[in-house]
Amino acid sequence: xxxxxxxxxxxxxxxxxxxxxxxxxxxxxxxxxxxxxxxxxxxxxxxxxxxxxxxxxxxxxxxxxxxxxxxxxxxxxxxxxxxxxxxxxxxxxxxxxxxxxxxxxxxxxxxxxxxxxxxxxxxxxxxxxxxxxxxxxxxxxxxxxxxxxxxxxxxxxxxxxxxxxxxxxxxxxxxxxxxxxxxxxxxxxxxxxxxxxxxxxxxxxxxxxxxxxxxxxxxxxxxxxxxxxxxxxxxxxxxxxxxxxxxxxxxxxxxxxxxxxxxxxxxxx
Ligand SMILES: C[S@@+](CC[C@H](N)C(=O)[O-])C[C@H]1O[C@@H](n2cnc3c(N)ncnc32)[C@H](O)[C@@H]1O
Numbered sequence: 001x002x003x004x005x006x007x008x009x010x011x012x013x014x015x016x017x018x019x020x021x022x023x024x025x026x027x028x029x030x031x032x033x034x035x036x037x038x039x040x041x042x043x044x045x046x047x048x049x050x051x052x053x054x055x056x057x058x059x060x061x062x063x064x065x066x067x068x069x070x071x072x073x074x075x076x077x078x079x080x081x082x083x084x085x086x087x088x089x090x091x092x093x094x095x096x097x098x099x100x101x102x103x104x105x106x107x108x109x110x111x112x113x114x115x116x117x118x119x120x121x122x123x124x125x126x127x128x129x130x131x132x133x134x135x136x137x138x139x140x141x142x143x144x145x146x147x148x149x150x151x152x153x154x155x156x157x158x159x160x161x162x163x164x165x166x167x168x169x170x171x172x173x174x175x176x177x178x179x180x181x182x183x184x185x186x187x188x189x190x191x192x193x194x195x196x197x198x199x200x201x202x203x204x205x206x207x208x209x210x211x212x213x214x215x216x217x218x219x220x221x222x223x224x225x226x227x228x229x230x231x232x233x234x235x236x237x238x239x240x241x242x243x244x245x246x247x248x249x250x251x252x253x254x255x256x257x258x259x260x261x262x263x264x265x266x267x268x269x
Pocket of ligand 1: 050101103118119
């Protein structure tokens with residue numbers, strides 16, 4: 001049931017950027033820790049990490065909960081799974097399993113996990129209601145699902161500049177339109193999958209960055225969105241975008257607001 005074009009190009013884009021991922025997105029790693037810090041205090045043993053990437057969420061789980069014994073990481077990107085293995089293997093007493101697949105195709109058991117986490121991955125899932133139902137099915141009764149993802153208004157300053165440059169990168173612009181979710185939408189997915197929402201909140205941060213660091217973050221998290229353009233058009237687009245960002249940057253760098261949604265829900269026991 002995979003979206004052939006979308007999943008393959010996302011997987012290829014993430015694999016290409018995987019060696020640079022952790023250095024470029026330290027904010028994602030910190031967001032994963034804040035999500036895990038908010039989970040109900042329990043003796044989770046079996047963890048499912050969907051869109052696991054290089055393992056930020058799983059590592060946060062293992063660090064907070066010494067009870068964790070088995071972690072299954074699911075991701076369509078082989079390069080990101082290599083990073084996951086490298087990060088998680090040193091946890092000698094935790095059994096790590098990797099599933100190279102998208103959420104729609106993942107071969108994981110039903111009723112099998114005490115916790116399922118999604119850290120900055122849910123927004124890439126092409127069918128969100130189905131994905132939520134699939135993950136709910138994988139949870140054991142009374143299991144917990146938790147996610148952090150971009151919220152509405154994320155990277156608004158960048159998106160405004162992106163919309164002004166020619167030739168336009170329609171895939172990138174479209175993803176800003178389509179990816180972020182509201183709290184009510186998230187509640188709808190969770191309740192539609194038969195889950196009981198325990199907590200649901202937004203965080204909005206002011207960030208400053210160099211233009212280079214900002215564009216590097218975009219390259220590692222959304223590099224595949226440039227693949228729809230011819231290389232010379234992409235080059236012109238990036239040059240124009242960079243110039244606008246430099247103009248917009250103040251003495252403290254390029255300033256923007258980043259919005260994250262956090263959700264925690266439970267499968268009724
Ligand atoms: C921004 S990274 C987040 C990685 C990691 N969870 C973290 O917190 O750093 C998004 C991840 O979602 C994965 N992904 C994209 N589409 C997916 C899909 N349909 N199903 C599962 N994972 C997907 C990507 O390959 C990538 O590793």
